[in-house]
Amino acid sequence: MEAGPITALYAELSGLPAPVSGHVSEEKLPAGLQSYTVDTEWSQSELVRGSRLRYSQRWTLLTDSDHLQSIRAVLPPAPCVPVSGELLSGLSPKRGLRAVIRETGGHQLLEIWDSHGLRKCLNLTALKLHGRVYDDAQFGCLSWSECEDKLLYVAEKSKNTNNGESASVKDRSVYCEDWGEALTNKSVPVICVVDLQSGCVSVLQGVPPDVSPGQALWAPGSQSVFFVGWYHEPFRLGLRFCTNRRSALFELQLDGSCECLSGDNLSVSCPRLSPDGSTLIYLQGRVFGPHNQCQSLQQLDLKSRKTSTLLDVVNRPQTGEFAGVYEGLPPCCWSTDSQRVVFSSANRNWKDLFMVDRRSKKVTSLSDSLSDPSQVYGSWKLLTVQKDLMVVCCSSPNTPPTLRVGFLPPSGEAVTWHTLQRPVITFDFHWTVLDVTPPPEEDNTHYSGLDFGAVLVKPSHPLHEAKIPLVVFIHGGPHSQFPAEWNCTTAGLTELGFAVLMVNYRGSTGFGQDNILSLIGQIGCQDVKDVQNAVLTALRKEFTLDPERLAVIGGSHGGFLSCHLVGQYPEFYRACAARNPVINAATLLGTSDIVDWRYSSVGLQYSYDQIPTAEALAAMLEKSPITHAAKIKAPVLLMLGARDRRVSPHQGLELYKALKSRALPVRLLWFPEDGHSLSRLDTQADCFLNTVLWLHQHL
DSSP states (O other): HHHHHHHHHHHHHHHHEEEEEEEEEEETTTTTEEEEEEEEEEEEEETTTTTTEEEEEEEEEEEETEEEEEEEEOOOOOOOEEETEEEEEOOOOTOEEEEEEEETTTTEEEEEEHHHHHHEEEEEETTTEEEEEEOSTTTOOOOEEETTEEEEEEEESSSOOOTTTOOGGGGTTTOOOOOTOOOOTOSSSEEEETTTTEEEEEEOOOOOTTTTEEEEOTTTTEEEEEEEEEEEESOOOOTTTTTOEEEEEEEEEEOOOOOOSSSSSEEEEEEEEHHHHHHHEEEOOOSSSSSSBBBBEEEETTTTTTEEEEOOOOOOOTTSOOOOBBBBOOOOOBBTSSEEEEEEEEETTTTEEEEEEEETOOEEEEEOOOOTTTOOOOOEEEEEEEEEEEEEEEETTEEEEEEEEEEOTTTTTOOOOEEOOSOOOOOOOEEEEEEEOOOOGGGGGSSTTEEEEEEEEESSOOOSOSSEEEEEEEESSSSOOOSSSSSHHHHHHHHHHHHEEEEEEETTTSSSSHHHHHTTTTTTTHHHHHHHHHHHHHHHOOTEEEEEEEEEETHHHHHHHHHHHHSSSSOSSEEEESOOOOHHHHHHHHTTTTHHHHHHTTTTTOOOOOOHHHHHHHHHTTTTTGGGGOOSSOEEEEEETTSSSSSHHHHHHHHHHHHHHOOOOEEEEETOOOOTTOOOOOOHHHHHHHHHHHHHHHE
16 A cells, blocks of 8 residues: 555545534515525544635525425525534524634734625634633623624633733743643633624623633523533533533523522533423533533423423433433424424434424434435434525444435325535445344443443445455444444545444443443453454354454444553454553543543542542553553554643653564554644544555555
């Protein structure tokens, strides 16, 4: 294999666009017709510039006014329009005004666009009322008021003192906490309101001093705002990928009075207001423990101020049953009648689309398609539902992201789905979902009878040999999921002749809360054995796989497991490639932004005032791959981000030195500008190229 063709393949695969958001508006037309306009925003990677491009595209659907749920025609889409440089954007629901926060020349601008062009532009940076506007998914928002004359967003608090003077000289070197990995320099968010008529920008007062506000939206009447507040005392813990942080739902009046609307010692997120303004739903979960857990869906009646549970945590779903909520809600998830909520969630080895009826609390799967039975999608991601029209992104391991729409059906009926944008290319891969049951001796006595799964992807027509080398791909988290969806790395490896097994070991999302909790205290053991059993299951079921040519790859906890596997099964695997792996949990304790997980993962309770003990450090060391380093025989490729605040790059360096001292084949890639996710495009291309060459060399 040559570097040029591998890089070209990765550029092609990573350059396939994916829809990331949608907006629906409607209009009555003559002759008994109704039009629905679907505005979508897409993301596309472009390796030549090393940047992620954003563009918008618009579709128009025609329906009969008497039969709104039957799409009569889909007009050709409008040309793609670049929107790169936009940090946030939002369409107003009535007049279709478009608000954009844009960065240009070191300044952040707020622009308001209408059908006649640019209507208003404010230089937010020049006003010096606050720091940078937050555009992340954790805190960021851009919310229109009901009357569409005010906007709401979140920004970093100004470093100036109350009288406008700069902070004193003695304070200029004082340490300022932030919210950790991928949220560097985000420390003290404030809620800001723009009055579009006067052009005035104000920072709302009254947020409790011990919380950081985000995910703000207007309350009915636009005289108050709802927001999620994350408690930051006694100190901040990393928030990225962590839904288990103590937080609460608040209502802040514009006059500065603030009320907490949710219970204490809980984690909340994703508040969403019903179209009739009567009900606010939000997700709620536990504090500490697994960083991503099954969450309940709560509903707050704004008139009575009473909260009830719409969907509870699912501890152990029965076969074919709804498995719980594991993902955030899209910005618009309500039906027009305010009685149904639509959402996507992990469901075993799939990602499915669900609807819950508030009256019956019945959950219905909307993913099954009667309109295109020849096409099976392993992943359904809801982008928006407005005017009862759902806009979804569908994909499978052999089918890149596909844009589809369908109306919410009457009770008991199936959705008629329409594909608006097919991918420019699909791939001739064979993929299947495996269910794996641990052997009796590996059953978890505290959570007995659990199973797990995996997704196997392989070339339909092997390039040369009858037997195909197998790459075992392990997700991080550890409480996340590999659904049967489009994955650029998996597709690239399969296109180059490898089979790929993506394993959802016990502890993965989509299998119930018991499955998640079963991993606590069992890392480095239960999860390692689960991956090994998944590999043995795949080898038994697929005779085309070569048991003599096996490799293992993964990042973060997936890298932790990859290094465990080559240490615990040194004769089994021929190669390993690990991205920012946890190698020694004991030495990681003082350097990670999620110190709580270092205790929880080994079965110990965490508290903010925790002081390490010899027993705790011994438990962490015992469960770490470094204890098996002397047994490793497989060549190891390590890929480390120098700015990783979740898993210090010194973790990988520790294994690198241990292997070098034994003259074992090891190669280390160092990315000085990248963090834990190794998300820069040039980094991703470099990692893919080196991984492929490493696997090819040693398999």
